[in-house]
Amino acid sequence: MPETPEKLILPEIPGLQRIDVYEEHGGYGALKKAVAMKPDEIIDQVKKSNLRGRGGACFPTGLKWSFMPKQSPKVKYLCANGDESEPGTFKDRLIFELNPHLFIEGSLIAAYAMGIAKIYVYVRGEYAKWINILQAAADDAQKKGYIGQNILGTGFGCDFVVFKGAGAYICGEESALMTSIEGDRGYPRIKPPFPAQFGLWGCPTTINNIETLANVPHILNKGWEWFSAIGAPKQPGTLLYGVSGHVRKPGVYELPTGVRLTELIYNHAGGVPGDKKIKAVIPGGSSTMWLRGSEIDGVKMDAESFKSAGTAIGTGGVIVMDEDTDVLKVLTRITKFYHHESCGQCTPCREGCGWMEKILQRFLNGEGTMEDVGLLEDVANNIEGNTICALGDAAAWPVQSFIRKFRDEFEKRAVKSPPAPKPVPPPHLVTITL
């Protein structure tokens, strides 16, 4: 059995954000080890470690890296995704603040493994302060020779550019992130072609989440066997779980994957204020399917367990709602969010999100009927799977799951017949005299 890995990403070491302290604790050792290895060996290790992406889709990281062409006449790029805009998610910001060098080291190892000489780190614009922290850390790393030309005297060179976003949820979607770096509005692109073939400026590109990359140095330092034994076998490692909403101690908790949802809420986040019952939980950021309070017992926080519970681990952002919550109002707010953030390219998402918001608003206004529930479901079903990117799905899933699980909330508010339509004033006649 491996020793209990308490905290890999955010260990409690004072001053770890400083490069000297980071180095004292073995920092940049994995990079030194990496540049002495063959790139393929690194990809192989990451593959065997079973590391899965931490951005919400849980895609196997090593497999993703292996999609990058070995020989390419074009430049290759790595994009680190720090857009972090999924409501309920607030973990990458802590990595920038408390352990930026771990992420920098991980991204450099990834770049070396894939033969990449340029890293763009896309950070949401609201994180202005943390962008400065990350930039300062990168400058320190450059001074020490970890970034730039001829890293550690090996001939491997890599640039590290921090890119400031400007307020758009959609830019967390990998193809929209790339169009944003290219200088356009953040419009997702149709896949295929996938980024490994046709990414930034049409060049092979890999996009990884900040937390994903921060796991990489540990895999090289301690070996894939060690890493793959932590937490849930199919999605090993620790996760930065964000717990928010109606809990006594909201915050980010780093724990192995597969921890019980109830343990996270009650033991770590201190339970619900006033010892109220839990009415609903959004388990992995706003896009994931809702769970009723009665369903959370025994559910474990990993991709496989969540799948069998009918939801998804997403970004690990758990939002807890107590028994007094007006959950229909919360769903309306989420839908308003997706309506606001839809980029507008695909009709089902652009129009459908607005329609869903309007239908839900009818219930809040006391004007919704049970037929409206059918209409709402129909709209959601017609958005799901019919858009370029997953934002449409992300808007549909909470609504669909809510209808399945909280039908009583609609019934409580529904009116028998819709209010009589307001009389339309007669058309204003204009006489034109020639």
Add this chain to the structure above:
Amino acid sequence: MFSPENLKKLEQLKKQFPTSKALTLPVLWLAQNQYGWISPETMKEVAEILQLPLGHVYGVVTFYTMFNPKPVGKYHLQVCTNISCGLLGAEEICDHICHRLNIQPGGTTADRKFTVTEVECLGSCGTAPVIQVNDDYVGGLTIEKADQLMTDLK
């Protein structure tokens, strides 16, 4: 006109990106930091500097919520009202702030001191409700704390 420091930064930026178009967001940030907002004249200036159509620059400015196509006050109060903040009373706080300043969300006070904007998740749900004042986050907001904050901002 772009300040000499910004022109210097522009030269640095050019080395980081292979195309001029990719400089759109970074240069708009330089412009907004210098002028406080992005006026139609600034859009023209940016388009000229980057040799891009004005329509492209306009499209980018209006797509991203953080670029201000209207002037904002000295303190830009950005109140998150998304799920986690909303569960802990963000809407009431937003209403209170607007009421106290006698403006609607999106509005600016007559003395140009405050602009209030209702924003989407700021990525700080653990300290909800959260407000962003210019670049700084203030968490654990209550109506009393919001009042104190507005009094303290000189």
